[in-house]
Amino acid sequence: MSTEKSRVAAEFIKGLWKENPVFVALLGMCPALAVTNSAINGLAMGLATTFVLVCSSILVSLLRKVIPKQVRITTYIVIIATFVTVIDFVLEAFLPDIHKELGAFIALIVVNCLILGRQEAFASKNNIGMSIIDAAGMSAGFTFALVSIGIIREVLGNGSIFAVDLFGKSFEPWIIMILPPGGFFSLGFLLLFFNWMTERNKQKRSKTA
Amino acid sequence: MSKEEKMIEEGAEKEPSSFRLIFTLGFAGFMSGLILVGVFLFTKPIIENNKAEALKKAIFKVLPGTTTFKTLALDNNGKLAEYNPSPESKKGEEPERIFFGMNDNGEFTGVAIHGGEPGFQDIIGVLFGYDAVGKMVIGYEVLQCKETPGLGDKIFKDEAFVMNFTQLAVEPEIVPVKKGEKQNPNEVEAITGATISSKAVVRLLNKNLTKWKTAIEAYLNENQISTPAKDE
Numbered sequence: 001m002s003t004e005k006s007r008v009a010a011e012f013i014k015g016l017w018k019e020n021p022v023f024v025a026l027l028g029m030c031p032a033l034a035v036t037n038s039a040i041n042g043l044a045m046g047l048a049t050t051f052v053l054v055c056s057s058i059l060v061s062l063l064r065k066v067i068p069k070q071v072r073i074t075t076y077i078v079i080i081a082t083f084v085t086v087i088d089f090v091l092e093a094f095l096p097d098i099h100k101e102l103g104a105f106i107a108l109i110v111v112n113c114l115i116l117g118r119q120e121a122f123a124s125k126n127n128i129g130m131s132i133i134d135a136a137g138m139s140a141g142f143t144f145a146l147v148s149i150g151i152i153r154e155v156l157g158n159g160s161i162f163a164v165d166l167f168g169k170s171f172e173p174w175i176i177m178i179l180p181p182g183g184f185f186s187l188g189f190l191l192l193f194f195n196w197m198t199e200r201n202k203q204k205r206s207k208t209a
Numbered sequence: 210m211s212k213e214e215k216m217i218e219e220g221a222e223k224e225p226s227s228f229r230l231i232f233t234l235g236f237a238g239f240m241s242g243l244i245l246v247g248v249f250l251f252t253k254p255i256i257e258n259n260k261a262e263a264l265k266k267a268i269f270k271v272l273p274g275t276t277t278f279k280t281l282a283l284d285n286n287g288k289l290a291e292y293n294p295s296p297e298s299k300k301g302e303e304p305e306r307i308f309f310g311m312n313d314n315g316e317f318t319g320v321a322i323h324g325g326e327p328g329f330q331d332i333i334g335v336l337f338g339y340d341a342v343g344k345m346v347i348g349y350e351v352l353q354c355k356e357t358p359g360l361g362d363k364i365f366k367d368e369a370f371v372m373n374f375t376q377l378a379v380e381p382e383i384v385p386v387k388k389g390e391k392q393n394p395n396e397v398e399a400i401t402g403a404t405i406s407s408k409a410v411v412r413l414l415n416k417n418l419t420k421w422k423t424a425i426e427a428y429l430n431e432n433q434i435s436t437p438a439k440d441e
Binding site for chain 1: 230233234240248249259263359360
């Protein structure tokens with residue numbers, strides 16, 4: 001029982017940290033750079049991706065014995081594209097402002113390698129429960145990454161966080177941070193930080209051993 | 210290896226028939242189509258309602274004092290007439306429309322005109338209010354803008370620039386000038402660092418005014434409409 005529990009925890013946490021889709025696996029770079037000019041946009045993109053990833057994982061895991069191996073990728077793409085179009089319509093109907101802000105990048109969730117990757121590597125080989133845990137962990141990691149980049153860019157580039165003004169009128173925003181180069185700068189620094197942390201942990205472990 | 214995994218392995222060894230492959234894909238496509246049509250039909254009225262609301266809000270904003278409006282479009286004779294979308298008219302075939310604003314007393318407040326013009330990044334979409342009697346632009350709202358944040362997006366974020374369009378004479382034509390050099394009522398002070406976006410807005414106004422001016426004047430004369438405050 002306890003091993004089952006610890007496996008669940010491990011599957012979830014690996015997506016957040018050890019196999020974080022953005023900071024470690026470098027997947028989904030397109031939305032990670034393009035829509036993270038504010039924290040709220042990063043969060044919205046993360047949640048939209050979460051919906052698609054979790055729903056697709058459930059369906060793929062459910063149908064894993066029915067779908068012939070030869071046509072699995074095509075079928076996964078059809079499943080993923082369906083959920084992406086659903087979230088596209090739903091956002092346009094109920095959150096038109098967010099939909100306008102994210103624009104074409106919602107439709108582009110279809111080609112996010114993270115989603116197809118998880119179907120092929122995990123959902124098609126594991127039961128529904130584990131697939132949901134894996135999808136939730138990976139989505140949480142992806143959302144965490146997008147929000148982190150969004151926060152850095154919004155604080156420096158607009159002087160606010162989640163649209164709440166931080167510094168008042170005297171602050172001169174670093175416009176470049178909300179322009180495309182700011183995305184690369186922020187992601188670069190976060191990758192540096194992540195690699196440094198991983199390296200430090202490794203060294204600590206080898207010392208104690 | 211678990212039981213499940215063994216079963217998958219064994220299943221994979223046998224080559225499935227072509228029929229099964231085609232059926233799987235066909236079925237996936239069919240189900241996907243069903244779901245999408247359902248969601249589309251469910252969200253379509255809400256999406257259209259949202260768009261109509263946004264346009265309505267913008268019309269009231271660019272024509273101060275307006276409480277109701279009529280939608281006009283050019284008829285076959287090139288004259289403005291009230292536009293009622295017929296149920297047969299397909300999407301994309303609708304004519305260009307302008308909006309004729311009125312206040313509580315049914316008096317004319319101005320015409321709201323929508324136009325698009327390429328800016329620095331993409332098409333800038335603007336709805337502006339035109340006082341056809343006083344020959345002035347009286348309101349301005351950017352509906353679509355992907356200009357550079359911090360520079361080009363000042364066309365709607367910079368209050369000083371937006372103030373250009375509260376009483377802007379349109380004759381002989383609107384002219385962009387550098388900041389601080391405005392002398393005549395038909396001049397617009399451009400945004401420093403976003404000249405292309407500013408000029409695009411001016412070009413948009415001039416183009417759409419030329420396009421609609423004659424038809425609007427003819428319509429006003431025909432219906433003997435004038436604003437009470439600026440009677441000529």
